[in-house]
Amino acid sequence: MSMRRASLRRGLTAAVLSGSLVVAGGTPAWADADAPDTTPPTIVSTGMTEGQFAPAVFLFTPTVTDDVRVSSVLVLIRGYIQGGCQLRTDGLWQCRAVLTSAIVPDETPIDITLRASDASGNKTEATTRVRANNTPPTGAVSPVRGTSMHSGTVAITLTDVSSDVVRVVSSEGAELTAAPWSFPWQAVNRAKSPSFDLYDQAGNKTTLATGYIVDDDAPVIQSAVSLATYMDTVLDGGAGWVGDAGTLTAAVQDASPLRYEWWVDGALKSTGQYFYWRTTGMTARTANVELKVWDAVGNSASRSYVVNIDNKPPALGSITPAHHALIRGSRFTTTIRVSDPNGLAYSNLQGADYRNVEPGKFTTVSLASGRDGTRRFTWLVIDRLGNYTTYSRDVIVDNTLPTLRLTKAPRNKSMLKTTTRIAAAAGDRNGVARIQLLVNGKVVATASRTAYSFALNPKKYGKTFTVQLRAYDRAGNVRYTGKLTYRR
Structure with a gap:
């Protein structure tokens, strides 16, 4: 049984081998594959000559x-890529070396x-030694750059x-290959000026x-x-104004630089554009x-203005307040009114806390010391032409109450049957304005002379009433006496 199996196995193996040979012999598996590219590119010429000058961009x-x-194709210098080729x-390669x-x-x-490569990665290199010449040429033009000139032939x-x-x-197409480097140019009014390209041997x-x-x-004076x-004003037509100090200037159209002269009433005053x-001290209007x-x-123009x-x-x-006015408290209000033919532009109460309501109609609050004494306030006013001045006033701060005492009066809680005299003495460093007699808190009499005396008729009041004196000084400070109570 085992011999039979071995014979069968040998027959199958022979058949398989026989079939493989037939397939391989009929159509080989590698018959359509390309042969590998192992040939590197050929650099026929580097495009450079040994020892030639090479510019900065070569x-x-x-x-x-x-x-x-x-x-x-790449460009290498000292092993580093410093340029490329397109x-x-x-069909030619254009290379650029820096x-x-x-x-x-x-x-x-x-x-x-030069390093040339093909699609398979094969590479070829070729080297040429050149001499760097990377300094651009220099030169100047005569006439010098920016010169102004009339039309005509210019060398x-x-x-x-x-x-x-x-x-x-030259930008106009003329070319020279040796000195003298001289070009005739026909200058035309407002024409564009030429330029020149200099090439060195590299x-x-x-x-x-x-x-x-x-x-x-x-020139055209516009x-x-x-x-x-x-305020800026145009001089044309006699409408221009200048203050104590002002600046005159003009818009002038011209192709070349300008020189200015300003004359006032026949006298040269300035040689600048501004x-x-x-006008300080001038009385003429x-x-x-x-x-x-x-x-x-040398082309010129002029214009005159009034x-x-x-x-x-x-x-x-x-x-306000007026000079040496009496004020009291810690603040006071000051107002100013000014006039100007060209209008007021700005005002300021110097060194004060203020609010500017309207130029020329100011209501400004100024800080005042609570201590008695003289306080100066100063207004700065400026018109639209820049003329300015200051106006100062002194006010007298008086926050001290007047003195007041009764010199004659019935005793407190007395019963009054008939008219009684009440007198007082008062004083103040800036003067007493008045003393008032108050009955039940209402003013019934006022005295403004130094002999402060009042007649009190108890029949005008109730069965019980109070009497008190009140004194005002000229600054408005007030002092009261104690209340007296009477019956009738």
Whole structure:
């Protein structure tokens, strides 16, 4: 039985092997697979020449091939990537290497390596030693930059040009390859001035701008104004005003820089765009002002103005309290009224707690010491032209009560049958204003002379009534005597 099984197993194995050979022989499993790409790209030319000058931004065109496809080209300096290459539409690679002075000192030999790679990762490198020349050329223009000029032919010369400059190209298309670097230019009014590109032997480029101003037009004085603290006025038409101190200025249109002169009544007063004018001491109410301007090439213009002068501060109408007025308490109210032809702009009670209700109609509360004595308050007022002045007043603070005592009166709780005299004595450093007789708390008589005497008729009052005296000083302080009770 075991021999039979072994024979069967050998037959099956032979059949399987036979079938495998047939399949393998008919169609091999690796017949459609591509052969691996092991060929690296070829750098036919680096696009550089040994020892050539290389600028700060170095552009060059290498020639690189591959049997399949070049996938990338990199630029390496000292083993680090310092640039890259792009494939142009014409099939060439355009490379860019950065050789600024921060990377390579000027006039230093440096190796630039190209690393070309294909899609399979095969790489090829090629190195060329060049000489860094990363300092851009220098130069200047004559006439100097920003010069103003009239129209006409101008000879522009480049001066102090670097010795390694090999080409200069103007923005108008003219080109020179050797000194003297001189270009004729036809200047036209308001035309844009040319610029010049300087190229050295390494290819570094510097652009020199001229910034010339071609100006055949006279300045145009558009407007002139007087600048005041709180009011600006236009000078044209005789409407302009200036105060004790003011500033005149003008808006002038011109292509080139300007020179100014301000004349007042035929005398030169200022040579700047802003004329700071002090009219202190002038009594005339108007002045003739002339503005003259010249541009950088000598074109000129002028205008005259009649300017009104108000160099007087606001005039005082009234102020309260009056000078040496008596006040009492810890605060007092002061008001001021002023007038000015150009209007009041600002007011302030100096050194005080205040509220400004309306310019020219002030109601201001000022702190006053509770101690008796003289207190000065000062108003500052400013008109719209900046003229200002102060007005001061002294007030007398009196918070001391007057003295008051009875000199004649019936004894307390007495019975009164007929009219009785009540007299008193009072005093105050600033004067007693009046003494009043109060019966049952109501004023029945007032005395304002120094002989303070009252007649008391008990028949006018009830069976029982009270009598008291009250004294006021001129500041309004009040003192009472004690109450006396009488019967009738």
